[in-house]
Amino acid sequence: MSRVYNFSAGPSMLPESVLRKAADEMLDYQGSGQSVMEMSHRSKTYQAIIDGCEALLREVMQIPDNYKVLFLQGGASSQFAMIPLNLMNGSGKADYVITGQWAKKAFQEGSRYGECKAVASSADKTFSYIPALDPSTFTKDADYFYICMNNTIYGTCYSEAQLPDTGSVPLIADISSCILSAPLDVSKFGMVYAGAQKNMGPAGLTVVIIREDLIGHARDITPTMFNYQIHADNGSMYNTPPTYAIYICKLVLEWIRDEIGGLENMKKRNEEKAKLLYDFLDSSEMFQGTVEKGSRSLMNVPFVTGNEELDAKFVKESSAAGLINLKGHRTVGGMRASIYNAMPIEGVKALVEFMKKFEAENK
Numbered sequence: 472m473s474r475v476y477n478f479s480a481g482p483s484m485l486p487e488s489v490l491r492k493a494a495d496e497m498l499d500y501q502g503s504g505q506s507v508m509e510m511s512h513r514s515k516t517y518q519a520i521i522d523g524c525e526a527l528l529r530e531v532m533q534i535p536d537n538y539k540v541l542f543l544q545g546g547a548s549s550q551f552a553m554i555p556l557n558l559m560n561g562s563g564k565a566d567y568v569i570t571g572q573w574a575k576k577a578f579q580e581g582s583r584y585g586e587c588k589a590v591a592s593s594a595d596k597t598f599s600y601i602p603a604l605d606p607s608t609f610t611k612d613a614d615y616f617y618i619c620m621n622n623t624i625y626g627t628c629y630s631e632a633q634l635p636d637t638g639s640v641p642l643i644a645d646i647s648s649c650i651l652s653a654p655l656d657v658s659k660f661g662m663v664y665a666g667a668q669k670n671m672g673p674a675g676l677t678v679v680i681i682r683e684d685l686i687g688h689a690r691d692i693t694p695t696m697f698n699y700q701i702h703a704d705n706g707s708m709y710n711t712p713p714t715y716a717i718y719i720c721k722l723v724l725e726w727i728r729d730e731i732g733g734l735e736n737m738k739k740r741n742e743e744k745a746k747l748l749y750d751f752l753d754s755s756e757m758f759q760g761t762v763e764k765g766s767r768s769l770m771n772v773p774f775v776t777g778n779e780e781l782d783a784k785f786v787k788e789s790s791a792a793g794l795i796n797l798k799g800h801r802t803v804g805g806m807r808a809s810i811y812n813a814m815p816i817e818g819v820k821a822l823v824e825f826m827k828k829f830e831a832e833n834k
């Protein structure tokens with residue numbers, strides 16, 4: 472067996488120990504004689520898995536007690552509609568910061584339901600920075616203020632200090648591509664959510680963490696399956712939840728707690744990995760990072776050579792060397808290395824070594 476280093480933006484690498492554990496338990500989950508995939512979601516055995524996953528997430532992220540954790544489907548993209556349907560219930564207004572395609576899609580979807588204002592955008596420079604925010608432009612009576620914390624395609628991320636102070640307006644964040652990468656003070660947000668396929672497990676699971684007082688005010692037209700209250704009241708079991716994805720997410724959380732030692736350590740590890748790559752980009756004559764230094768993501772690192780033919784050659788040769796999915800998003804061009812939690816430091820070292828060799832050979 473040989474495994475590649477997979478730099479995909481998502482679905483992405485999972486920790487090898489998680490995959491091994493899942494393989495060991497595939498045919499017979501802990502003496503039940505079944506795979507988790509085959510189990511009734513109403514069984515005691517499965518209830519222990521979903522309860523364990525929620526308890527672990529609360530422990531690892533230190534989620535305050537007045538927040539609900541919901542295990543949903545429909546991807547992060549369904550939240551673009553669920554958020555306005557459930558939360559745009561007062562003034563019918565909301566503020567959005569446009570930091571890339573995902574924020575823009577959320578803004579466009581939100582605009583179907585009410586008056587959405589783009590309070591800032593970094594579109595002028597291909598979303599290569601997190602724009603400064605001027606609180607005097609914020610809508611005072613907005614029902615919520617929306618940001619995308621880590622911009623997967625463009626490789627930018629809000630630092631703690633860049634998070635807007637929205638006062639009594641609930642701050643909502645898409646944290647799909649940075650959840651569990653570092654500690655996060657959940658109490659600063661009304662709601663955060665993430666598609667699982669970047670840092671939590673397989674595709675098919677979307678995790679919503681929402682303050683309790685924001686639940687229960689959905690518009691009448693809200694489809695039952697899109698109503699947070701329905702899922703909160705039913706322990707994410709109104710219908711069949713994505714059972715296997717939740718199980719893998721539980722194994723990933725066990726890995727973070729027991730093998731990594733929690734989110735402080737996860738952050739250190741991620742900083743160390745990102746530094747290796749950014750330091751090389753800053754010293755290289757051939758490769759340049761595309762993001763302003765103060766806005767750099769620890770998770771997604773886009774870079775270019777400035778020459779499309781050379782970029783294409785790099786993608787082809789790196790792939791042949793077992794460093795796969797380094798092609799950049801079509802709107803940025805060049806390359807992008809997604810170095811999520813599960814990417815080992817050896818993978819980043821191998822990438823930097825390969826880049827050095829490529830640079831020397833193609834001067």
Ligand SMILES: *Cc1c(COP(=O)(O)O)cnc(C)c1O
Binds near residue numbers: 481549647
């Ligand atoms: C991947 C991603 C999405 C889209 O997720 P789906 O689960 O495919 O809908 C949305 N936002 C961010 C930040 C992402 O990284």
